[in-house]
Amino acid sequence: xxxxxxxxxxxxxxxxxxxxxxxxxxxxxxxxxxxxxxxxxxxxxxxxxxxxxxxxxxxxxxxxxxxxxxxxxxxxxxxxxxxxxxxxxxxxxxxxxxxxxxxxxxxxxxxxxxxxxxxxxxxxxxxxxxxxxxxxxxxxxxxxxxxxxxxxxxxxxxxxxxxxxxxxxxxxxxxxxxxxxxxxxxxxxxxxxxxxxxxxxxxxxxxxxxxxxxxxxxxxxxxxxxxxxxxxxxxxxxxxxxxxxxxxxxxxxxxxxxxxxxxxxxxxxxxxxxxxxxxxxxxxxxxxxxxxxxxxxxxxxxxxxxxxxxxxxxxxxxxxxxxxxxxxxxxxxxxxxxxxxxxxxxxxxxxxxxxxxxxxxxxxxxxx
Amino acid sequence: xxxxxxxxxxxxxxxxxxxxxxxxxxxxxxxxxxxxxxxxxxxxxxxxxxxxxxxxxxxxxxxxxxxxxxxxxxxxxxxxxxxxxxxxxxxxxxxxxxxxxxxxxxxxxxxxxxxxxxxxxxxxxxxxxxxxxxxxxxxxxxxxxxxxxxxxxxxxxxxxxxxxxxxxxxxxxxxxxxxxxxxxxxxxxxxxxxxxxxxxxxxxxxxxxxxxxxxxxxxxxxxxxxxxxxxxxxxxxxxxxxxxxxxxxxxxxxxxxxxxxxxxxxxxxxxxxxxxxxxxxxxxxxxxxxxxxxxxxxxxxxxxxxxxxxxxxxxxxxxxxxxxxxxxxxxxxxxxxxxxxxxxxxxxxxxxxxxxxxxxxxxxxxxxxxxxxxxxxxxxxxxxxxxxxxxxxxxxxxxxxxxxxxxxxxxxxxxxxxxxxxxxxxxxxxxxxxxxxxxxxxxxxxxxxxxxxxxxxxxxxxxxxxxxxxxxxxxxxxxxxxxxxxxxxxxxxxxxxxxxxxxxxxxxxxxxxxxxxxxxxxxx
Numbered sequence: 001x002x003x004x005x006x007x008x009x010x011x012x013x014x015x016x017x018x019x020x021x022x023x024x025x026x027x028x029x030x031x032x033x034x035x036x037x038x039x040x041x042x043x044x045x046x047x048x049x050x051x052x053x054x055x056x057x058x059x060x061x062x063x064x065x066x067x068x069x070x071x072x073x074x075x076x077x078x079x080x081x082x083x084x085x086x087x088x089x090x091x092x093x094x095x096x097x098x099x100x101x102x103x104x105x106x107x108x109x110x111x112x113x114x115x116x117x118x119x120x121x122x123x124x125x126x127x128x129x130x131x132x133x134x135x136x137x138x139x140x141x142x143x144x145x146x147x148x149x150x151x152x153x154x155x156x157x158x159x160x161x162x163x164x165x166x167x168x169x170x171x172x173x174x175x176x177x178x179x180x181x182x183x184x185x186x187x188x189x190x191x192x193x194x195x196x197x198x199x200x201x202x203x204x205x206x207x208x209x210x211x212x213x214x215x216x217x218x219x220x221x222x223x224x225x226x227x228x229x230x231x232x233x234x235x236x237x238x239x240x241x242x243x244x245x246x247x248x249x250x251x252x253x254x255x256x257x258x259x260x261x262x263x264x265x266x267x268x269x270x271x272x273x274x275x276x277x278x279x280x281x282x283x284x285x286x287x288x289x290x291x292x293x294x295x296x297x298x299x300x301x302x303x304x305x306x307x308x309x310x311x312x313x314x315x316x317x318x319x320x321x322x323x324x325x326x327x328x329x330x331x332x333x334x335x336x337x338x339x340x341x342x343x344x345x346x347x348x349x350x351x352x353x354x355x356x357x358x359x360x361x362x363x364x365x366x367x368x
Numbered sequence: 369x370x371x372x373x374x375x376x377x378x379x380x381x382x383x384x385x386x387x388x389x390x391x392x393x394x395x396x397x398x399x400x401x402x403x404x405x406x407x408x409x410x411x412x413x414x415x416x417x418x419x420x421x422x423x424x425x426x427x428x429x430x431x432x433x434x435x436x437x438x439x440x441x442x443x444x445x446x447x448x449x450x451x452x453x454x455x456x457x458x459x460x461x462x463x464x465x466x467x468x469x470x471x472x473x474x475x476x477x478x479x480x481x482x483x484x485x486x487x488x489x490x491x492x493x494x495x496x497x498x499x500x501x502x503x504x505x506x507x508x509x510x511x512x513x514x515x516x517x518x519x520x521x522x523x524x525x526x527x528x529x530x531x532x533x534x535x536x537x538x539x540x541x542x543x544x545x546x547x548x549x550x551x552x553x554x555x556x557x558x559x560x561x562x563x564x565x566x567x568x569x570x571x572x573x574x575x576x577x578x579x580x581x582x583x584x585x586x587x588x589x590x591x592x593x594x595x596x597x598x599x600x601x602x603x604x605x606x607x608x609x610x611x612x613x614x615x616x617x618x619x620x621x622x623x624x625x626x627x628x629x630x631x632x633x634x635x636x637x638x639x640x641x642x643x644x645x646x647x648x649x650x651x652x653x654x655x656x657x658x659x660x661x662x663x664x665x666x667x668x669x670x671x672x673x674x675x676x677x678x679x680x681x682x683x684x685x686x687x688x689x690x691x692x693x694x695x696x697x698x699x700x701x702x703x704x705x706x707x708x709x710x711x712x713x714x715x716x717x718x719x720x721x722x723x724x725x726x727x728x729x730x731x732x733x734x735x736x737x738x739x740x741x742x743x744x745x746x747x748x749x750x751x752x753x754x755x756x757x758x759x760x761x762x763x764x765x766x767x768x769x770x771x772x773x774x775x776x777x778x779x780x781x782x783x784x785x786x787x788x789x790x791x792x793x794x795x796x797x798x799x800x801x802x803x804x805x806x807x808x809x810x811x812x813x814x815x816x817x818x819x820x821x822x823x824x825x826x827x828x829x830x831x832x833x834x835x836x837x838x839x840x841x842x843x844x845x846x847x848x849x850x851x852x853x854x855x856x857x858x859x860x861x862x863x864x865x866x867x868x869x870x871x872x873x874x875x876x877x878x879x880x881x882x883x884x885x886x887x888x889x890x891x892x
Contacts, residue, residue: 027670028558031465068488070556071522073458154457154493181457181487221765253826255860255867256488308651308658308677308765316555320856321659 002042003111003121003205005034010212013312015107017211018204020301021315022130022261022284023104024066024183032076033108036115043111044120046096048193048200051122055095055193058086059126059139060113061106063151063173064183065256066283067316069105072154078185079113082152086187089150089160098122098196100137100189102204103130103284104314109185121205126189128201128238128332129301132260132283133170136344138334139189140166142199149173149188153180161188178259201332207236215310222246222325223368225310229327239330240359244288244295245277245366246270246307246325252318254281265304265318267326277326279304281315286349288326293364296328297351299335299344300358303327328358328365370425371879372414372590373807374407375623375800376432376581378441379644379686379703380777382803383410385425389630394800396777399703403434403577407584415588422589431597431806433620434577435570435613437645439471439667444573446545447476448565449513451504451537453484453520453529454557456494463519463561468668475569478513480504484529485521493521496529505540513541517568519549519561524859524870527551545571552612554857559672566669567614574613578606595809597623599675600854601657602812602876617666618675623805625650625657625676628773630804631795637771638760638789641801642778644686645700649679649759652773658765674855679763683755685778687719693747696722696755711736719781722748728783752781760788775801810876812854813841821867830856833873846877 003011012026037043051057060079062069087093094117097110102125114121126137140146146169149161159176163169169188177184191199214232218225226243233241247267254263263281268274277295280287285302288295296302304313307323335344336357342348345355370392375382381399385392395413400406415421438444450463463479464472482504483494508516516537520529527550534546547568553560578596585594595603599618609616624641628634635655641648651658657676664675682698686705689696701708701716708714710721711732717740723729725737725745760772769790774782775798785792797804815836819829838851855874860867 028461031461035460035465065488067555072487072493073454073461073521073557075456075458076460156456178489181491181493182489220762251856253858255869308660321854323658 001045003045004042005037007209008033008108010209010216011107011205012212013215014208014210014212015102016104016312016314017215017303018128018208018301019103019130019314020284020303021281022066022132023101023106023314024062024069025314025317026104026108028069028073029105029108029112032074033111035076036112040115040118043115045123045205046120048122048124048197048202051096051193051196053192053194056092057096057098057122057191057193057196058094058187059100059189060097060185060187061100061109062183063186064177065259065261066104066314067254067256067261068182070316072181072183075154076112078152079109080116081156082150082185082187083113083117085152085158086150090148090190094119096120096122098200099125099205101125101127101130102208103127106130107205107208122196122200123205124200124202125204126199126201128204128335129299130284131299131344134173134188135166135170137189138199138201139191141340141343142195144189144191144195144199146188148190149186151176151180151184151186153184174259182256182259201237201334203237215312219309222305222307222310226327226368233329237332239300242328242358242362242365243368244302244326244328247277249318249320249322249324250276252320254315261315263315267324270323279326280351282349283315285315287346287351288328290364294353294356295361295364296358297346297353297355298349299331299340299355301329301331303329330358370421371807372411372425372428373803373805374410374428374430375620375802375806376403376407376430376434377620377643377802378433378437379705381406381410382800383414384797384800384803384807385414386804386807391797391804394797394803396799398706402580404580404584404587407581408587411584411588411590425590425592427593427595428585428590429595429597429603429806429809430581431619431623431802431809432577432616435574435616436618436620436666438570438573439566439669442471442474442667445471445474445569446515446572447478447513448515448517448568449476449478449480449508450561450565451480451482451516451518451533452561453482453496453518453533454493455481455483457521463565466670471667471669475565478508478511485523486526486529488522488525490526496532501533501536505536508537508541513544515545515568515571517547517549517561517564519557519564521557523550524555547571552614553672555859556672559670562669563614563671563673566666566671567612570613574610578610582606597806597809599673600812600876601626602810617673618678620802621648621650621678622657622676623802623809624648624775625652625805626808627801627803627805628652628775628795628798629655630808631797631801632773632793634771634773637773638763639773639775640756640760641776642774642781643684643776644702644705644778645682645684646680647683647756647759647778649763650676651763651765679759681755681759683719683752683781685718685720685781689717689719689722689748691717691744693722693744694751696748696751719748719752722752723780723783726783729780731780749783753784753786756782757786757788760786764788774798808879811841811844811846811879812874812876813837813839813844813846814872814874815840816870816872819869819871821869829871830873833871834875837873837875841875841877845880847880848877851875851877
């Protein structure tokens with residue numbers, strides 16, 4: 001399938017929905033992709049089944065604190081330069097690239113990298129959403145080593161990585177990201193087509209375009225978009241979509257700490273009375289709770305929509321006084337396995353609670 | 369307390385004289401091409417009945433869509449050289465990327481990207497390069513550039529590179545007009561840079577417009593205080609408006625929504641303001657304009673101003689109507705309606721002519737519209753209703769029916785009940801709702817400071833700054849009971865020790881009975 005410039009607006013807005021607050025604002029990545037596709041023609045999107053088992057694939061994307069890319073703009077040649085640096089480092093040409101996360105800007109960066117080189121992008125990603133750390137991807141969970149990997153900063157400086165442990169890789173890359181301006185491009189998780197087939201969350205790029213189409217066609221009050229969205233998720237590898245809370249942002253604070261955006265949003269009812277919803281943020285919206293009662297928890301998806309237009313809002317774009325609806329979506333089954341929960345459950349982020357499946361919490365969700 | 373509200377729109381200049389809540393006099397006249405004679409006429413019309421009243425007027429509040437219209441219609445825009453300090457980041461994404469072609473052309477092709485700026489942690493992104501700066505300045509001189517917008521990576525955290533370059537440019541090109549992006553926007557370099565460019569492009573026009581405002585008010589002999597309303601519904605003084613004309617964007621819709629609230633007593637409604645060129649749909653919630661959550665386009669350019677959520681469509685009294693009646697707008701004869709419209713003896717078929725031909729209004733010389741084909745009139749009437757219905761439907765906060773309040777001079781275009789409305793109101797003085805909204809604009813108070821959250825816990829810091837901002841608003845004449853927080857903005861300064869942030873709180877409140885003269889509207 002050819003992915004043209006026309007598909008980009010839907011892909012980016014769908015990717016913000018699936019990004020659960022993280023992944024960075026795709027607008028700049030969108031502008032960059034638009035330019036690259038206009039120059040090199042459409043990107044080729046292939047289904048993972050159509051990939052040769054012995055094809056050589058790597059994951060490409062941005063790592064860092066999303067707030068940074070509001071100011072430290074990416075360059076359109078960064079993904080291509082990173083890809084070349086990676087190939088030089090491993091001494092082998094890539095046959096295809098894949099996204100680490102179908103979230104915000106990271107859904108588009110592989111397109112920029114691939115279009116310039118004329119290689120395909122595999123439809124799918126390693127998270128089915130956005131998550132803050134490398135070991136939380138399906139690729140390492142399936143046992144695929146993260147390295148050899150290459151990182152590139154805004155100034156063209158590169159670093160290479162070689163370690164057996166994804167946790168070590170994450171620690172190194174995070175520290176390097178902090179020293180390299182807070183946002184870097186990496187090419188990592190080199191693998192065969194066969195390995196990718198067993199570890200990818202498939203079809204998420206096309207699904208993101210589908211969600212984007214619904215957001216565009218049904219643009220308007222958040223309550224009215226729930227039905228078409230619910231239907232789209234019902235036919236997908238995701239779980240159920242639930243309305244969690246509607247109100248206005250009474251407080252939002254965030255800071256760049258340790259290479260992440262760390263913050264907390266408080267949402268109160270339009271009238272300002274009743275219980276308040278707290279959302280804990282580490283790049284992504286990870287936990288939605290009223291006091292100690294959890295209403296949704298990572299790895300299930302928590303997404304904040306503009307109440308009037310249903311436009312999904314990135315964490316770094318949250319502002320005092322915004323009127324929003326918070327929705328949750330059950331994560332793909334893969335992430336509910338014991339093996340995946342070992343690295344993505346709320347305790348992995350320092351929260352003192354276990355993962356509770358969204359659909360079991362509906363009694364605590366605000367009714368519409 | 370007597371005050372005057374004036375609204376200078378693209379087509380009409382309206383004015384009201386308010387005594388407290390009561391409309392004492394109102395007028396609607398055409399916007400003159402020199403602006404000031406139109407204002408003088410309007411002042412004459414509302415004050416003429418009592419010569420002695422001039423000295424009792426305590427304030428004149430002026431709202432204007434002149435600057436928004438200039439951007440939307442791509443006129444009066446000066447060429448602006450855009451200089452972004454941020455290389456080597458952002459290669460391939462120069463200033464104006466993503467702009468509509470036509471407005472990009474209006475601002476000219478002088479776009480520069482320089483090395484420099486800072487990273488989030490205070491480390492230099494790159495050093496400002498003397499040779500590069502010299503080359504740019506030489507080029508600006510050679511091209512006799514008159515307006516410049518300067519942006520730099522992370523300038524809301526550290527504005528030094530913008531200031532430094534602005535000084536250099538000012539020294540090399542005396543009289544040049546400069547907008548530094550940190551003075552007009554928050555984090556988000558593309559949107560901030562866009563705002564700075566639009567603002568810089570309007571600086572020359574702003575001087576002319578504000579001059580004509582001042583001239584008209586002084587010529588009339590009014591010696592009271594004089595304000596211009598801005599997009600968040602608060603007031604700014606004339607000097608501030610000269611420097612930041614872009615802050616008036618969307619003040620028109622804000623004023624008409626607030627005016628509609630005052631006129632109807634409704635706190636929740638859809639307000640449709642129909643002017644000569646556009647119809648603007650807004651939503652009143654708790655008596656205030658519903659704010660837009662998302663990044664806002666002004667004339668197709670992305671900005672990050674806080675603005676009311678407005679849907680604007682190209683339908684107004686002066687809209688061109690296709691010969692067969694199948695299409696209405698977006699082109700409009702604007703303030704030339706009275707010479708170009710059919711009922712005024714002109715040659716252009718406009719929306720107003722359709723309404724007159726259908727017998728719904730008597731404007732100009734109705735006989736001149738009689739010759740129109742009834743099918744054309746019917747088709748155009750249907751199209752006008754369809755456009756308005758679609759607008760209301762889009763803006764409704766839920767499927768629950770809401771009353772629709774019609775304001776603005778073009779409200780005559782609405783000739784039948786809209787399907788999307790629970791009821792329709794056309795209040796008395798609705799034609800001058802904007803001017804009423806301007807007259808009841810609010811007083812804002814701001815406080816901004818660098819704070820260490822390690823020394824002052826966050827909640828305490830916000831409380832202190834809110835109190836400080838409220839004091840500023842009180843001194844400037846706000847009524848204590850009405851003061852509420854409008855915005856809390858934190859920019860965390862990661863490179864400073866002690867959990868440092870730049871904290872800014874803005875409060876707004878209604879104007880109390882009397883003004884205090886000593887007050888400044890803005891505390892730095």
